[in-house]
Amino acid sequence: xxxxxxxxxTTAQAAAKAAAANxxxxxxxxxxxxxxxxxxxIEHPAxxxxxxxxxxxxxxxxxxxxxxIGALVRNTDLASDETVRRDYGLLTRALVAGASGxxxxxxxxxxxxxxxxxxxxxxxxxxxxxxxxxxxxCSALGGFSRQHAVVGSSESCIATHPSDMAVAMRAxxxxxxxxxxxxxxxxxxxADFHRLPGDTPHIETVLEPGEFITAVTLPKPIGGKHxxxxxxxxxxxxxxxxxxxxxxxxxxxxxxxxxxVAHKPWRTGSGDRELxxxxxxxxxxxxxxxxxxxQNRFKITLVERTIGAVIAxxxx
Amino acid sequence: xxxxxxxELSRRDLLVxxxxxxxxxGVAAKGAAAxxxxxxxxxxxxxxxxxNGEMRDLELDxxxxxxxxxxxxxxxxxxxxxxxxxxxxxxxVMVDGRRINSCLTLAVMHDGDEVTTIEGLGxxxxxxxxxxxxxxxxxxxxxxxxxxxxxxxxAVLEEIKSNIPSHATADISAKVExxxxxxxxxxxxxxxxxxxxxxxxxxxAEVGGIEA
Numbered sequence: 310x311x312x313x314x315x316x317x318x319t320t321a322q323a324a325a326k327a328a329a330a331n332x333x334x335x336x337x338x339x340x341x342x343x344x345x346x347x348x349x350x351i352e353h354p355a356x357x358x359x360x361x362x363x364x365x366x367x368x369x370x371x372x373x374x375x376x377x378i379g380a381l382v383r384n385t386d387l388a389s390d391e392t393v394r395r396d397y398g399l400l401t402r403a404l405v406a407g408a409s410g411x412x413x414x415x416x417x418x419x420x421x422x423x424x425x426x427x428x429x430x431x432x433x434x435x436x437x438x439x440x441x442x443x444x445x446x447c448s449a450l451g452g453f454s455r456q457h458a459v460v461g462s463s464e465s466c467i468a469t470h471p472s473d474m475a476v477a478m479r480a481x482x483x484x485x486x487x488x489x490x491x492x493x494x495x496x497x498x499x500a501d502f503h504r505l506p507g508d509t510p511h512i513e514t515v516l517e518p519g520e521f522i523t524a525v526t527l528p529k530p531i532g533g534k535h536x537x538x539x540x541x542x543x544x545x546x547x548x549x550x551x552x553x554x555x556x557x558x559x560x561x562x563x564x565x566x567x568x569x570v571a572h573k574p575w576r577t578g579s580g581d582r583e584l585x586x587x588x589x590x591x592x593x594x595x596x597x598x599x600x601x602x603x604q605n606r607f608k609i610t611l612v613e614r615t616i617g618a619v620i621a622x623x624x625x
Numbered sequence: 626x627x628x629x630x631x632x633e634l635s636r637r638d639l640l641v642x643x644x645x646x647x648x649x650x651g652v653a654a655k656g657a658a659a660x661x662x663x664x665x666x667x668x669x670x671x672x673x674x675x676x677n678g679e680m681r682d683l684e685l686d687x688x689x690x691x692x693x694x695x696x697x698x699x700x701x702x703x704x705x706x707x708x709x710x711x712x713x714x715x716x717x718v719m720v721d722g723r724r725i726n727s728c729l730t731l732a733v734m735h736d737g738d739e740v741t742t743i744e745g746l747g748x749x750x751x752x753x754x755x756x757x758x759x760x761x762x763x764x765x766x767x768x769x770x771x772x773x774x775x776x777x778x779x780a781v782l783e784e785i786k787s788n789i790p791s792h793a794t795a796d797i798s799a800k801v802e803x804x805x806x807x808x809x810x811x812x813x814x815x816x817x818x819x820x821x822x823x824x825x826x827x828x829x830a831e832v833g834g835i836e837a
Binding site: 361408414 | 667668670686687688690709710711714717723724725726729730731733734736777780781784787788789790791792794797798809810811813814
């Protein structure tokens with residue numbers, strides 16, 4: 310790990326200001342992803358801003374009947390929250406499907422959204438990777454691509470976003486709230502928060518330099534059956550091959566987002582509309598533009614079958 | 626003879642590469658010294674936290690993980706370094722009552738915290754019930770993952786008691802029950818290369834009061 314200087318921030322805006330003033334700085338909260346990457350020198354910030362002291366660790370109801378989740382709320386606390394379990398069960402289900410108990414005790418809401426891909430070529434510093442070193446090439450395209458993206462990918466990058474939580478938040482129409490170094494705040498719909506790789510896969514979100522996530526808000530509860538189904542190589546503690554987050558109403562209509570298939574949680578208007586027509590139609594609508602590799606073509610069938618299982622579970 | 630000359634060659638190559646490594650290290654060290662004296666960069670931070678009930682004050686290189694602070698600076702070597710990437714769970718300790726991977730957190734991020742390691746759970750002659758149960762049920766073979774397994778086990782039973790749900794929880798709106806399935810799922814962040822899992826589960830089941 311390369312040497313770095315360190316400071317403890319006490320307010321969100323002070324943290325954002327410090328980050329805006331130093332392009333070599335990064336925030337650290339739970340640390341479970343950034344420290345892993347720093348040990349491998351994939352991330353090498355010259356300065357770390359510890360944001361564990363800024364507060365923002367509460368879950369509160371909003372004036373319109375929704376929920377505001379502080380950026381520093383730990384994954385364990387979010388999954389355990391009574392309101393979340395009752396009204397946004399999808400989110401609890403997604404959270405407990407990810408990582409291990411130890412990691413969930415540290416990992417934060419904002420950090421989970423910002424975690425980086427687990428593409429093995431991104432992690433292997435001996436291999437070209439456009440995300441790690443822009444312009445160096447993509448090793449996954451001609452390499453082992455079983456785990457990689459099938460939709461929304463580019464000639465530059467076929468990495469997936471690894472989060473389970475973010476897939477549930479996409480289905481729940483979450484909004485990411487931020488503050489800037491100069492005090493400006495804004496609200497970013499989660500649909501727009503993560504970027505597709507295009508020819509700049511190293512830019513993963515729409516956040517500006519130094520922009521600080523303060524909270525994630527959820528609109529008021531929409532009822533329905535909340536189901537998160539994750540398919541992976543091990544029964545526990547493994548990233549998704551594919552995952553399906555769905556909220557299905559008694560009449561069969563609903564929302565569906567898919568994880569493990571793209572550079573961001575994947576949801577389309579057509580996928581939602583076709584959900585009541587069944588798994589085949591919904592899956593075709595979601596993945597109609599898919600461009601899989603020979604090794605990950607199976608994900609298209611797997612998504613259809615997983616949506617089928619979710620619909621069957623919703624019917625009970 | 627051919628084998629012998631091959632060995633000679635390898636040894637010479639090794640010596641050459643070692644010398645090169647020493648030279649590179651020397652240059653790097655000089656560079657680092659010049660940087661720190663020239664710009665007043667502070668790569669160290671003071672931190673105070675309680676470990677097993679005792680207050681400890683340290684001044685550490687910012688890079689020091691909590692794991693390395695415990696092992697290398699406080700000489701509490703019960704906590705083990707396995708993968709050093711949060712994948713194996715050998716480094717599991719409790720911070721403010723919660724289990725975490727001590728390898729994936731910086732020591733300087735724990736100012737004011739209370740850390741409990743395997744040494745704090747129990748000592749020879751005064752074992753924690755979980756330590757005694759691991760011995761009784763032969764919940765280990767080589768023992769390297771054991772401190773992490775035991776810290777995790779103690780925390781897992783507390784998590785179930787505190788009604789924290791898991792992937793194995795059938796109904797997340799009901800009270801979480803202490804079952805073997807819950808324990809298995811929650812222990813997935815602790816890898817045992819010897820494969821003592823069934824005996825580890827027996828030990829936790831006894832302490833947790835799970836019917837076999």
